[in-house]
Structures are given as C-alpha cells and as structure tokens.
Amino acid sequence: MSGRVLVGVKRVIDYAVKIRVKPDNSGVVTDGVKHSMNPFCEIAVEEAVKLKEKKLIKEVVAVSCGPQQSQETIRTALAMGADRGIHVEVTGKDYDTLGPLQVSKILAALAKKEEAQLVILGKQAIDDDCNQTGQMTAALLDWPQGTFASEVSLENDKVKVVREIDGGLETIKISTPAVLTADLRLNTPRYATLPNIMKAKKKKIANVKPADLGVDLTSRLEVLRVDEPPQRQAGMKVETVDDLVVKLKDAGKV
Amino acid sequence: MYIFSAGTFLSFAMVGIFQRSLRLRTSLRQLSFHGSTSSTDTLSSLVLRGRLFPISSPSVFFSTHRTLQAPNDGPKSLSDTPPPRRPFSRVTEEDLTFFRTLLPGRTITDPDLLESSNVDWLKSVRGSSEVLLRPQTTEEVSQILRYCNSHNLAVNPQGGNTGLVGGSVPVYDEIVLSTALMNNILHFNDVSGILTCQSGCILENLSLYLEERGHIMPLDLGAKGSCQIGGNVATNAGGLRLLRYGSLHGTVLGLEVVLADGRVLDCLSTLRKDNTGYDLKQLFIGSEGTLGVITAVSILCPQKPKSVNVVFLGCETFEQLLKTFQLSKRMLGEILSAYEFLDSECLNLLKTHLKLQNPVSDCPFYIVIETQGSDPNHDEEKLHNFLEEAMASSLVVDGTVATEEGKIKALWSMRERITEALTHDGFTYKYDISLPVERIYQLVTDMRRHLGDRAKSVVGYGHVGDGNLHLNITSPAKNAALLAAIEPFVYEWTAKFQGSISAEHGLGLKKRNYIHYKDLLQPEKHPRNNCSIQEKDRLKVSVCDGGFSLRADDLCVQVHQPARHRRRHGQALRRLDGDPLQVVVQRAVLVVVGDQPQLGAGVTRSHVRRHELWEESKRRRVS
Numbered sequence: 001m002s003g004r005v006l007v008g009v010k011r012v013i014d015y016a017v018k019i020r021v022k023p024d025n026s027g028v029v030t031d032g033v034k035h036s037m038n039p040f041c042e043i044a045v046e047e048a049v050k051l052k053e054k055k056l057i058k059e060v061v062a063v064s065c066g067p068q069q070s071q072e073t074i075r076t077a078l079a080m081g082a083d084r085g086i087h088v089e090v091t092g093k094d095y096d097t098l099g100p101l102q103v104s105k106i107l108a109a110l111a112k113k114e115e116a117q118l119v120i121l122g123k124q125a126i127d128d129d130c131n132q133t134g135q136m137t138a139a140l141l142d143w144p145q146g147t148f149a150s151e152v153s154l155e156n157d158k159v160k161v162v163r164e165i166d167g168g169l170e171t172i173k174i175s176t177p178a179v180l181t182a183d184l185r186l187n188t189p190r191y192a193t194l195p196n197i198m199k200a201k202k203k204k205i206a207n208v209k210p211a212d213l214g215v216d217l218t219s220r221l222e223v224l225r226v227d228e229p230p231q232r233q234a235g236m237k238v239e240t241v242d243d244l245v246v247k248l249k250d251a252g253k254v
Numbered sequence: 255m256y257i258f259s260a261g262t263f264l265s266f267a268m269v270g271i272f273q274r275s276l277r278l279r280t281s282l283r284q285l286s287f288h289g290s291t292s293s294t295d296t297l298s299s300l301v302l303r304g305r306l307f308p309i310s311s312p313s314v315f316f317s318t319h320r321t322l323q324a325p326n327d328g329p330k331s332l333s334d335t336p337p338p339r340r341p342f343s344r345v346t347e348e349d350l351t352f353f354r355t356l357l358p359g360r361t362i363t364d365p366d367l368l369e370s371s372n373v374d375w376l377k378s379v380r381g382s383s384e385v386l387l388r389p390q391t392t393e394e395v396s397q398i399l400r401y402c403n404s405h406n407l408a409v410n411p412q413g414g415n416t417g418l419v420g421g422s423v424p425v426y427d428e429i430v431l432s433t434a435l436m437n438n439i440l441h442f443n444d445v446s447g448i449l450t451c452q453s454g455c456i457l458e459n460l461s462l463y464l465e466e467r468g469h470i471m472p473l474d475l476g477a478k479g480s481c482q483i484g485g486n487v488a489t490n491a492g493g494l495r496l497l498r499y500g501s502l503h504g505t506v507l508g509l510e511v512v513l514a515d516g517r518v519l520d521c522l523s524t525l526r527k528d529n530t531g532y533d534l535k536q537l538f539i540g541s542e543g544t545l546g547v548i549t550a551v552s553i554l555c556p557q558k559p560k561s562v563n564v565v566f567l568g569c570e571t572f573e574q575l576l577k578t579f580q581l582s583k584r585m586l587g588e589i590l591s592a593y594e595f596l597d598s599e600c601l602n603l604l605k606t607h608l609k610l611q612n613p614v615s616d617c618p619f620y621i622v623i624e625t626q627g628s629d630p631n632h633d634e635e636k637l638h639n640f641l642e643e644a645m646a647s648s649l650v651v652d653g654t655v656a657t658e659e660g661k662i663k664a665l666w667s668m669r670e671r672i673t674e675a676l677t678h679d680g681f682t683y684k685y686d687i688s689l690p691v692e693r694i695y696q697l698v699t700d701m702r703r704h705l706g707d708r709a710k711s712v713v714g715y716g717h718v719g720d721g722n723l724h725l726n727i728t729s730p731a732k733n734a735a736l737l738a739a740i741e742p743f744v745y746e747w748t749a750k751f752q753g754s755i756s757a758e759h760g761l762g763l764k765k766r767n768y769i770h771y772k773d774l775l776q777p778e779k780h781p782r783n784n785c786s787i788q789e790k791d792r793l794k795v796s797v798c799d800g801g802f803s804l805r806a807d808d809l810c811v812q813v814h815q816p817a818r819h820r821r822r823h824g825q826a827l828r829r830l831d832g833d834p835l836q837v838v839v840q841r842a843v844l845v846v847v848g849d850q851p852q853l854g855a856g857v858t859r860s861h862v863r864r865h866e867l868w869e870e871s872k873r874r875r876v877s
Contacts, residue, residue: 016663034657034658192655
C-alpha cells in the first residue's frame, strides 16, 4: 500500500508532574510546568513508524495544533521516525478553548489535503481524557474507524484492527482510508536515539494556520470552574472491634 | 607512636595531666584485647563492641610492628568465618522488664517480628537476636545504652537494614536497637537549606519533604525507599550524586550521637562553618555504628534543579568511555551531576530477569549521564552540543536523551535496578572497589579470565565518575570453592593498584578482615604512613573526667580541660545528669614518633618537657 499516514500528536503536561489548580479556579497551572507528548500519541507515532519500516506505507506526517512550543512535540515525533511535520498554529484565546471538535475539523481538513490513507491518533489525551477526537475526525471525513486498537495489520486495501472493549477483544476489518486510535497495548514506543535526534533537526515542519484550512475555531463549550478533587481523609486505626463499633456509632454510620 | 595533645593554656597543672593520664594509662591496660568492660566511672570506655574488628581472633591480630603478615588461613576466604562471641552477658528477664518499662509496646521479642531485623537485605547473613528495641527519642536511646553498658549487654544499632556487607544485623544475640521510630523532621531552614532530622527518617521521605520546599537531599541511592539517614551517615554512603555534591563528610553539618555508655554527644550544629575545635562528628561519619548511635543529623541540602536531563549512551570500548567522561566534564561542566556506567552483561541481566528493554542498540558499555541545572534552555543547549561532539568524534556509538520525568525514571532504572536483577540471577558475591579510573574495567576482565566457567555471570558497573566499581559475581547457589577463588584474588588485585576494598559499602561483617590489604604489598613505600589500618582498627573513643580521648593501641589523642578553662565554644559532652562538660579547643599537637618528640605547629619546649616528665613517671611506675 503506498500511502501517507497522518499522525496527530498533542503537547500535554507531563504525566509525572503534580497538577496544581490556578488560584482563580479557571484552569490548571501550565506556566513553567514540564510538558511532553501525550503517551497515547507516542504509541500512535510508534505504530506509524513501524508500518513504514514494514514498507506498508510510504510517509509518516506528524501534526500538532497549538502554540510555538508544539513544535518541540513534533520534533520528538520526527526523532522517533516521522518524515515531516505540520504545525497548525493556534495561540491565545483560541488555544485555551481548543477542544476535540476543533482539532478534528483541522485533522479532517489536513487528511483531505494531504491525501492520507490512514489517520492514527492516540485514543485520548491525558489532560482532558475526552476520547473524542478520533471518532469525530472519522465522522467528519465519513471514514471507518478502528478505535482502542491493540493490534493493527494492513491487508491489501483493508485494515484488520483488534479493539480492546469491555467484553474482551473485538476484531474488525475496515476499508481504507480509515481513522485508528491507539490504545496502551498496541506497542511500546521506542526511545529516540541520538542519530535520529540529529537527523530530526533537519526534517521539515510546515507552518499552517487554521484559517488556511477553512476551519472555524469557535467553541461551543465554556469552562465554568476547575476544582481539585477533595483531599483524602486519613484513616484511623482502632485496637479492638468494640472500638470500631463505638467510632462508627459516633460518626452516625451505625 | 603516640600523639599527645596539649592545650594552649599555660597554667595547666602538670599534676593534673599526670593524674588523668595515669587513669588513662590504667584503663588502657585494662582494655585488653579480650575486652573487659571498663567499670570505672571516671573512665568509661565507649566501645560499642559488636562484631566488628575481632581483635581476639589471632589470625587477624596486628601488633605494633610494621610488617603486616597475611592471614595465615592461606587462600581460604575469611569473610565466612564469623568472629567468636565476646564474653557479653545474655539478656535476662530482668533486662526485658527494664526495657518493657522504658519502651512500652516497643520492646519486641516475637521471633517472627525479629526475623526481618536478624537477616540482611541480601539474605546472606543471619543473627540470632532475641530482643528488638525501638526508641523514639534520644533520651530513650541514651538510657538503653547506659543500661546495656552497665549490664555488659551487646547492642547492634540498626537503621534501614539495607547494608550490603552484613554490618546491620547481629552476629550473635546482640540486642537490636532500631531507629525506625525516630523519624521526625525537626527543622528545615529554607534560606540556608539546612535540614535537621532524627536519624530514623527514610531517605525517600526526606527527599519528598524537601522537594516540596524546593530542595533535594545531597545523596541518592537505589535503597532510598528503605534506608535511613542515620545509617547513611554511619556508613558514609556514597550514591549517585556524589560526583556533584560530594560525600557526607562535607554535607553533614552536625550530629547528635549517643555514646556507648549513654552519654549524649551533642554536635548538632547547623552552622556551615565552624572551626572551633576538633570536628568530632567526622569520626562518626563512616564509623558503621562502632563509636556511637547517631540519633539526629543536620545536613546541608542543595537547591532542587529546575531542569534534569538523563542521557543513556553506548560505547565500544572502555577507553572511549573515559574519553567521553573527560568530554562531558569539559562541555557540561557544572551541570554534570552523575556519570555511571554498566556493561553489556548487566543489560542482559536486566533484560532476562526484569524484562527491561535496551533503550539503544547493543554495545559493550553503557553510560548514564545526568545533568541538573537551574535553566532548561541553558542545559539543553549544552547537552545537545556535548552529544553532537560525542557522536561526531565517534566516542559514542548510540544514545538517547530523556527530559521527561517518566523517561528519566526509566533510564535511571537501567542502572539502579541492576542490584535487583542480580538477586534474581542467583547467589551474588558483591565487591565495591575503588580504583584508579583507568583500571576499573581491567579488574572485571581479569576476574572473568580468572574464574572462567566457575561463575555464572561476572558483571561490572558503578560510579565510574568517582572511580568506584561494583563488581558482582553470581552463581546458582552459594559455593565455597568459588568464593575461595574470588576472594583473596580480588583484594590482592585491588591492593596492587592501591585501590580500596570498600569504596562506599563499608566493612561490616564481610570485609572486616580485609582492611589490611591497603598496605599489604607496599609497606616499605610508606614508612611515615603511621596513620594506617592498625589505628582505624582499634580506634575507640574514651570519655574521661577531664575531657575525652581517642585511643588505639598505637594512637592516643588526649584532650584535657581543667575546670577553669571552660570556654563557650567547643562541643559539649552532656552527662546523663545534665552536667555539661566542655571540651577545649586544641591547638598544639605534639607528635611523638618512636621515642622522639617532634615539634609541630604551636608546640613549645614546655610541651616537650611535659611529655618527657610524663614518660619519666611512666617508667618509674612500671619499674
């Protein structure tokens, strides 16, 4: 299959960082906090690069929507093996309200423009946990979708996807072009090795504005308030069962 | 050889000196090798006699003469034979009653609960203690030790029990004194970065506490989840950050130590600079619990770095590894904070037993470099320049960089979890050797050649930046023949290149007999090197009425303080009843080599004369 794969990568707060809510409860603190590529997006990039290594596809294009710093995320994708990058510049207020709907519109437009055979995304982002972008993109493009993929294989014009669902594993066969979203067990992302990091510096990242793609970024959602989850109360240790009963009675539970 | 220190005060009563020295001399005769407990209350010997330095074992007894004889056991390894049990008392019901009154609910005699305190982390040595005490305050420790001292009971101080040389568990039925419940953080000054805490605080907890306040601990080990700061100080732990922040000798600012007779030595200063008097705390750092039980520590903590990067590199040869080290020092400069290495066999073990994948392609050697700095952009630029240079000059074959915490942890685990992988591989023989940095890997290759097929794996890894190799050999089960093949060989090899047989792990039980290897092969080279093993071997701290003295058979440092010369500064020796005893600032040291007193800085003719009179009186007493 000669084709191009579009991989979406999102720049999110690093999963190991302790999140703090802004004092005005309007969001979380992002200034000065370590950001990195969404772990599911890493798995998506790895899968695309694997397909390229198997010679099943020709080119891997990494796409990210966001401010200037998103370019670092694209560079990481390039260091992992993507061929070129596209940075869709979204800044300021637009970036604050950027959500799955807007991103899927952008990705749909790009997929059509780049004539991609596959769009591989992570199943969800670890900052908003929406799990919507892949599905919306497929709907906008009217393409079949293979979501929560834990195994992907290309057979001629079809893609066989093993999906992780509540009941177990579901295997489906969908025709290309298609949208896939990567789940955790799809693969283990490789480390970007030094030679590749050096090569990535020379790869191209194209700059595109959403307006050029004819995408309207207005959001239909408004964030009212962001709160921290309630603090976990410390437990109490009691010596005997009688003590426990007394304590429960005091607390009004019994 | 004697070192006799005299004070600077002129009106020092000579009679006073003689009286005190008389008492000291008497006690020295009393404290023979078979260790009678000194019972004089003016002079109590603070010998925390556990199982270290078995003076009574004739094969390793070194007398005053210089020539060191090799242990007469020949090629058989000595680390397996425990020292004989000294004539300590056994624990009686009366003792238990006392402990239970002092520490209600914290005196443990249940054999199941004692199991974890009797066996070390490597599961290689086992003691048979019947009592575990868990004090919560310094006063309790002091009372326990006073009681044990007067009742001739042996005590084994224990921290996190993560030591690798069998030094943390009892040899026989010593009472285990655990600092686990002394885990309070006393104070943290975030301007100076000085943390004061009790000695039972777990290192990882201290790290987390400090990280919330923008600082980090100056040391970091693989065992951080269980090891306690008191134990770290007692063993002068090195760890992964030594390259950047230095050893505990530099970062510990103060200690509170309970001496063997229960007296509390309060050197818990939080001053960065203090040149008043002998720096007593340095003795306890690295003393492995033989001179006192550390109950509180004050330590200087560096700023938490805003930017941490870890690089994992692959090299073809060890020479390239060393050249990369030089390059990293040159190009990374002040942001370099760790430089570790591991060989391909280590990686195979990690793959086989812990299922960790190799981040880069397979190479003979791997390097883990960590940088820590205050500006991510500055650090990344330096790091990228360094990596480009390393790749361009083919010093490094492959590598990967991690800037995110998750990936950093993953790369560090390649180095930190080797110990764990080795425990899965079979019975491990561990050696922690300090060598000239060029020779580090030669020991591994020589050992491989020497052992041939007898060992399952021979791996080398460690803090190559500090010149410290961790040589590990595994076999399916404990094998005495293999041990005999390894042991004198590795120590002789080390001695040949003037290395140290224990760079950071300490001596404990397993290496106590090998301390002499430092001078073994070249005694003629250092005729004036009198401050060598014998002194360390038998250094004990004695506290006498007028001051304190460090005593060994050949080394005697006395500090005298007559009543009228009490000064405000200097360390305070607090008696149990609260009466402070000041130790005077020492400025003159009279060094006597053989019979000839040498004039040193500040030593005057009157000191020499005083010494001569003392010698005279000694002769008269003996005759």
